[in-house]
Amino acid sequence: MFKFSRKIEYGILALQYMAGRKQELVSAKEIAENLELSFDFLAKTLQTLMKRGLVASHQGIHGGYLLAKDADKISISEIIRSLEKNISIVECSPSIDEASCSRMKNCTIRGPLLKIEKKMLLYLEQTSIAEISQHDKKTKLEIKIRN
Amino acid sequence: MFKFSRKIEYGILALQYMAGRKQELVSAKEIAENLELSFDFLAKTLQTLMKRGLVASHQGIHGGYLLAKDADKISISEIIRSLEKNISIVECSPSIDEASCSRMKNCTIRGPLLKIEKKMLLYLEQTSIAEISQHDKKTKLEIKIRN
DNA sequence: CATAAATAAGACTATTGTAATCGTATATAC
DNA sequence: GTATATACGATTACAATAGTCTTATTTATG
Numbered sequence: 097m098f099k100f101s102r103k104i105e106y107g108i109l110a111l112q113y114m115a116g117r118k119q120e121l122v123s124a125k126e127i128a129e130n131l132e133l134s135f136d137f138l139a140k141t142l143q144t145l146m147k148r149g150l151v152a153s154h155q156g157i158h159g160g161y162l163l164a165k166d167a168d169k170i171s172i173s174e175i176i177r178s179l180e181k182n183i184s185i186v187e188c189s190p191s192i193d194e195a196s197c198s199r200m201k202n203c204t205i206r207g208p209l210l211k212i213e214k215k216m217l218l219y220l221e222q223t224s225i226a227e228i229s230q231h232d233k234k235t236k237l238e239i240k241i242r243n
Numbered sequence: 244m245f246k247f248s249r250k251i252e253y254g255i256l257a258l259q260y261m262a263g264r265k266q267e268l269v270s271a272k273e274i275a276e277n278l279e280l281s282f283d284f285l286a287k288t289l290q291t292l293m294k295r296g297l298v299a300s301h302q303g304i305h306g307g308y309l310l311a312k313d314a315d316k317i318s319i320s321e322i323i324r325s326l327e328k329n330i331s332i333v334e335c336s337p338s339i340d341e342a343s344c345s346r347m348k349n350c351t352i353r354g355p356l357l358k359i360e361k362k363m364l365l366y367l368e369q370t371s372i373a374e375i376s377q378h379d380k381k382t383k384l385e386i387k388i389r390n
Numbered sequence: 391c392a393t394a395a396a397t398a399a400g401a402c403t404a405t406t407g408t409a410a411t412c413g414t415a416t417a418t419a420c
Numbered sequence: 421g422t423a424t425a426t427a428c429g430a431t432t433a434c435a436a437t438a439g440t441c442t443t444a445t446t447t448a449t450g
Contacts, residue, residue: 098245100332102409108352136411143427156418159425172359185247205255208375212319216363228355249438283440290398303447304395
């Protein structure tokens with residue numbers, strides 16, 4: 097549990113890449129080659145981000161993608177929410193009814209867990225693509241995401 | 244992604260239950276019946292928590308489990324670390340070598356992600372079973388964890 | 391000492407979610 | 421009209437989690 101999925105990884109990497117080329121159309125192919133990502137998987141990820149309004153696309157020859165808004169307005173939280181069905185750490189939403197969970201009436205831990213979740217999501221909300229890039233430029237960390 | 248696994252759910256529920264019966268031996272059967280959990284799955288979870296030193300066990304008739312330390316000394320983070328292989332949100336550890344990831348040399352996001360991770364884990368570290376129980380007594384939230 | 395009730399532990403299967411791949415359609419610059 | 425790009429659905433492969441079952445071991449107690 098608790099791993100960032102490859103979708104999220106690809107999303108963050110691609111958006112960050114695009115942030116470095118403001119306003120320019122960047123093709124999925126270029127991103128995949130430069131970051132050594134699977135083209136197929138990246139393409140699908142970018143298409144999802146497009147549907148969710150994080151990036152804009154342009155079809156046809158010389159087409160590609162660009163950020164739909166400033167990098168400092170795109171939070172990690174928003175990326176996750178765009179790519180995953182559900183960002184919450186607990187499966188039950190506030191709107192769920194009693195029939196779907198027998199523990200409903202006297203569950204003792206959901207409240208506290210939602211509090212934890214709120215804190216974690218707040219931080220993800222506060223961290224933007226711009227910040228990540230900034231951080232990177234400063235520290236020049238050499239690290240990897242996945243084997 | 245980002246869901247608490249059933250193991251974690253069971254661990255938190257069981258530890259909280261045991262916290263309410265300080266020093267007493269509580270059988271897995273009792274916990275399973277009262278919280279309506281799968282006995283098999285709970286038993287396995289408790290055995291793991293025992294190996295990790297979070298609970299102590301007593302075999303034989305009238306046997307059971309009890310907390311190995313005070314409820315305010317058991318953090319959510321510790322529970323997760325005890326039950327999952329790896330709590331980190333990124334798969335690459337600081338000790339990993341370049342051969343295992345081609346992006347190693349110029350990965351731009353791991354540093355920032357580790358920073359995010361550190362923040363989240365800090366909060367999980369700061370939240371104890373005792374706090375969760377406390378929270379519950381105050382608020383009497385009626386919620387559930389899973390369908 | 392026999393028995394019942396409890397934990398300990400490993401093996402196995404099922405289910406689910408994620409990742410990866412492929413084929414085809416559509417748009418568009420030239 | 422062709423080459424190159426995105427759009428999108430279908431399908432397969434794989435891995436992690438969840439769930440089940442069996443057997444062994446421990447121990448209080450009559």
